[in-house]
Amino acid sequence: MKKTLLTGTAMLCLAAPAMADELNIYAWSDSIAPELIEKFEAETGATVNTDGFNSNEDALTKLQAGASGYDIVTPSQHFVKIMIDEGLLEDIGAAELDAYAAVDDRWKGQWWDPENAYSIPMAYGTAGFAVNRDLYDGPVDSWAAYFEPTEALQGKIASLSYPDEVVGAAQLYLGVEFCTEDKAEMKKVYDLLMAQKPYVAAYSSDNIENRLGSGEVAAHFWWDGNTLRTRNGGANVEYAMPKEGLVGWLDSFVVPKGAGNVDLAKQFIEFMSTEENATIQYNYYAHSAPVKIDEAAAKYTPENAPELFPDVPVEFSRACSPAAQDLVTKVWTDLLQ
Amino acid sequence: MRALTSFRLWGLAPAWVLMGLTLIVPVAIVAGVSLADRGPYGGFDWALNFGSYREILFTLGWTDELEFAPKYLVIIARTLGYGLVTTAICMALALPVAYVIANARAGWKPFLVYLVTLPFWVSMIVRVYAWLIILGNEGLAEKAWKFLGGGDVDTFLFTNGAMLTGMVYSYIPLMVLPVYAAIEKLDPALLEASHDLYGNRWVTLRRVILPLTWPGLSAGAILVFVPAIGTVLEPMLLGGGRQMMMGTLIQTQFGGGRNWPFGAAIAMVLMAMVVVVLLLNARRAAAATEART
Numbered sequence A: 001m002k003k004t005l006l007t008g009t010a011m012l013c014l015a016a017p018a019m020a021d022e023l024n025i026y027a028w029s030d031s032i033a034p035e036l037i038e039k040f041e042a043e044t045g046a047t048v049n050t051d052g053f054n055s056n057e058d059a060l061t062k063l064q065a066g067a068s069g070y071d072i073v074t075p076s077q078h079f080v081k082i083m084i085d086e087g088l089l090e091d092i093g094a095a096e097l098d099a100y101a102a103v104d105d106r107w108k109g110q111w112w113d114p115e116n117a118y119s120i121p122m123a124y125g126t127a128g129f130a131v132n133r134d135l136y137d138g139p140v141d142s143w144a145a146y147f148e149p150t151e152a153l154q155g156k157i158a159s160l161s162y163p164d165e166v167v168g169a170a171q172l173y174l175g176v177e178f179c180t181e182d183k184a185e186m187k188k189v190y191d192l193l194m195a196q197k198p199y200v201a202a203y204s205s206d207n208i209e210n211r212l213g214s215g216e217v218a219a220h221f222w223w224d225g226n227t228l229r230t231r232n233g234g235a236n237v238e239y240a241m242p243k244e245g246l247v248g249w250l251d252s253f254v255v256p257k258g259a260g261n262v263d264l265a266k267q268f269i270e271f272m273s274t275e276e277n278a279t280i281q282y283n284y285y286a287h288s289a290p291v292k293i294d295e296a297a298a299k300y301t302p303e304n305a306p307e308l309f310p311d312v313p314v315e316f317s318r319a320c321s322p323a324a325q326d327l328v329t330k331v332w333t334d335l336l337q
Numbered sequence B: 001m002r003a004l005t006s007f008r009l010w011g012l013a014p015a016w017v018l019m020g021l022t023l024i025v026p027v028a029i030v031a032g033v034s035l036a037d038r039g040p041y042g043g044f045d046w047a048l049n050f051g052s053y054r055e056i057l058f059t060l061g062w063t064d065e066l067e068f069a070p071k072y073l074v075i076i077a078r079t080l081g082y083g084l085v086t087t088a089i090c091m092a093l094a095l096p097v098a099y100v101i102a103n104a105r106a107g108w109k110p111f112l113v114y115l116v117t118l119p120f121w122v123s124m125i126v127r128v129y130a131w132l133i134i135l136g137n138e139g140l141a142e143k144a145w146k147f148l149g150g151g152d153v154d155t156f157l158f159t160n161g162a163m164l165t166g167m168v169y170s171y172i173p174l175m176v177l178p179v180y181a182a183i184e185k186l187d188p189a190l191l192e193a194s195h196d197l198y199g200n201r202w203v204t205l206r207r208v209i210l211p212l213t214w215p216g217l218s219a220g221a222i223l224v225f226v227p228a229i230g231t232v233l234e235p236m237l238l239g240g241g242r243q244m245m246m247g248t249l250i251q252t253q254f255g256g257g258r259n260w261p262f263g264a265a266i267a268m269v270l271m272a273m274v275v276v277v278l279l280l281n282a283r284r285a286a287a288a289t290e291a292r293t
Helices: A002-018 A034-044 A056-064 A077-085 A098-102 A164-174 A183-199 A208-213 A224-232 A262-273 A275-285 A322-336 B002-011 B013-034 B051-057 B071-102 B109-121 B124-135 B140-147 B160-184 B188-196 B201-229 B233-237 B246-254 B260-292
Strands: A022-028 A047-053 A120-132 A157-159 A200-203 A219-223 A237-239 A246-253 A314-316 B058-060 B066-068
Touching: A022 A262, A034 A047, A034 A262, A034 A275, A047 A056, A056 A077, A077 A246, A098 A262, A120 A164, A120 A208, A120 A224, A120 A262, A157 A208, A164 A183, A164 A219, A164 A246, A164 A322, A183 A200, A183 A322, A208 A219, A208 A224, A219 A224, A224 A237, A246 A262, A262 A275, A322 B246, B002 B013, B013 B260, B051 B058, B051 B071, B051 B260, B071 B109, B071 B160, B071 B201, B071 B246, B071 B260, B109 B160, B124 B140, B124 B160, B124 B233, B160 B201, B160 B233, B188 B201, B201 B260, B233 B246, B246 B260
Parallel strands: A022 A047, A157 A200, A157 A219, A246 A314
Antiparallel strands: A120 A219, A120 A237, A120 A246, B058 B066
């Protein structure tokens, strides 16, 4: 009996690699169309597991902790750069993939992956703020409405629980350069956020859709596509177009170093980047597609989705030096101490 | 004798290995990281650097001077304060609940105990989200408040009260169960004796029930206090995350702050506080045993 058990265990161990046709994806929460996951599973016979994250920092920390077990991660541009510099990503020869040919030229050879060796863009968009129009009918053409709220919004504002894009937006409003190492400049950012704090109801990156949609708060720091989806869901929300500009982001598929199934990961990236599937993904995710899509089948146009076609400047987040990052953290811990 | 010694050594070896791998090694790693040099983008390099501990008290100010900054001490004190308040509320609520269960009819007892443990079958996050709905706009709490004649409220969410409600709710079963066990053992004859000796209800509670159930209460207090000071979810989701607690501070340092050694140092401080509480309790328990014999 004991022997059978032992043999059984040994066989299980041996069998494990054989059923390794599993793809573990770590992506922004709800960012990949479930329909496509099912289709991919049906086409390849592989099992796909998806985990969600709500901030780039979470994704980076998990990869740095080692042996994350993920085959695909979808960080934003500045974190792609950090992950490459830190040696956390697998060189997948992205420029050789068919997916690369589908990528819009303006996203090729960018500073975060100049050789196009590690990443294939997946979606891009902006970070700004949205208001609930049932509760607030004032202007939203400037960050002033958000950072220096009038009485209508006081106590009805929510921010994110981490500094990354919030500090960037404050910098746009104040005309402070991204990633500055100048303490006096960052003190201005701190003073602005500190003056805003009494009017902020919550600093939370979770559950934004409910908080804003249900009217728990009247203005929330948020992303373009999420606002669009919530608006299409029936909530009376509007994405602001502040004249000072929006914070840009571009998420890419990357493969962590030591991933268990690099080939399947590449296969998935190719799969997601075909014109047909990219269109399905675009229609689901409601963020702009950096690869070629079928315009005729695309659900969102400048007419019905102004969120995705900003008419104000867009400034992309950068990978800050440690000194600059320390200032960002200092602003945040001093703010929430 | 020798057989016994060798059994103690080898028979308990699996327990020692398990303790070592799951308790001692991880703590040693955190201790090591707290002394390491920080990596530029998170991560760390092994070193012997006490800078992270110094940073808890002294930080570079906005004017580039090294100044004594109590901000982290404030966070630590706040965390301890909310931990204590949560524990006190749990105690006050758990005692009558446990008393009712202990005095219920025999057939009901297992069912009532089961009810107390029921929330543990559901994920913590889901339970906290449930409170978002209860306390949120037009939620149950607001309706009840208006029904009882309360005035207009914007929302109950994003307040310290909401956070404490969530914390008490999350941890109270850990208080009810040990207190129930203690009351269960309480001999009703002692209560009758107290009444026979003209002790009124208050005196009976203070001089008979409380001393005899104290072991259960103090065990519950530790079970509640320790997770309460490490809490992350309730302050973020219900409290609105406007003020950091130690849990959120540690999370920030490992995440956005990209300063693992400092996060580890704060974690060590948190752990040291837990150890102090446990040691104090152990000493008191030992003293109590001694006094009895």
